[in-house]
């Protein structure tokens with residue numbers, strides 16, 4: 001695994017994109033400075049998922065951006081994605097590792113226990129949240145807040161990406177917890193100008209990390 | 217791939233099983249003579265699918281019955297199933313082959329074109345239908361009838377399993393088309409006595425094949 005730049009992690013979501021495709025979302029977000037693109041669309045058939053993932057992988061790779069597939073280990077493998085992101089209801093990281101080789105495996109965690117288990121099972125990074133209330137995921141757990149986020153960051157050795165309700169307004173507070181990056185959906189995907197929305201977030205992230213990433 | 221006995225191919229379906237679990241369906245069907253069990257449950261999370269598939273694999277293997285996972289190539293691999301069954305909307309067989317090694321790959325086909333393409337892409341067998349109208353699959357294509365089934369059987373070199381509305385009543389007609397076996401859902405899974413339903417079908421299949429399988 002090459003060094004993993006998790007600073008601005010954008011999850012594609014067609015449902016809130018105002019008709020823009022996964023490819024359009026990804027290209028615009030990358031232009032604005034996304035460092036990771038995660039493809040997530042549980043409503044697409046396996047065939048459409050592979051076809052879309054292959055196109056997204058090409059878009060990401062052309063810009064040196066990390067490409068992650070949500071949930072489906074087979075789709076991640078067959079699209080030659082850089083990795084897969086697994087929720088708590090998805091295939092466990094320890095099993096996914098058996099067929100993912102040294103590709104990236106990310107795991108969602110909402111508690112210290114889930115975070116430690118994922119780390120033990122070989123996760124390369126954690127998606128931790130929801131930090132704040134969010135409308136993007138119907139099945140989201142209750143928000144863990146900045147305190148919950150900071151506690152998990154302190155508990156693990158692998159990088160943490162914060163997720164859930166992160167916006168330009170609360171971004172600095174999130175970064176102060178010591179996360180390696182932030183994952184966003186609506187803050188970027190629902191924006192009228194996806195590129196500008198990503199660029200605005202990246203500006204805050206870059207300004208913050210210029211202080212050094214360990215000043216928490 | 218060991219020799220593939222497709223004579224009685226039972227697809228587990230919790231929705232029409234009257235509350236019986238995948239494991240109960242599989243065990244009862246195997247006792248009645250199922251030669252293949254396919255696990256299908258698109259509503260289960262990836263994690264639950266792997267957990268269930270691991271149990272079903274153990275049940276099938278203990279009886280020397282072939283175990284196939286529907287749709288999810290990753291679940292098939294991680295449960296060490298004997299193979300995967302792919303619909304026309306699932307990952308294409310040619311792609312699945314890249315990570316399935318010499319495990320069994322079955323493909324659903326409703327037309328000669330789909331059948332020939334699947335064969336060319338390396339499918340080990342075809343599930344062909346729906347032969348008759350069926351209530352088990354909401355998204356089923358129009359029935360192809362015995363004539364359509366026979367045409368596909370004649371067109372390909374790989375074994376064909378007929379599927380869709382097959383019952384004790386029409387079973388002999390189906391077998392006369394030269395199929396290698398029949399796949400059933402409701403005829404077995406919805407029966408009050410799954411074992412007896414499977415046994416009755418097997419009796420007809422065995423009596424028919426005692427004439428030899430090439431007398432079409």
Ligand code: NI
Nearest residue numbers: 391392424427
């Ligand atoms: Ni006959």
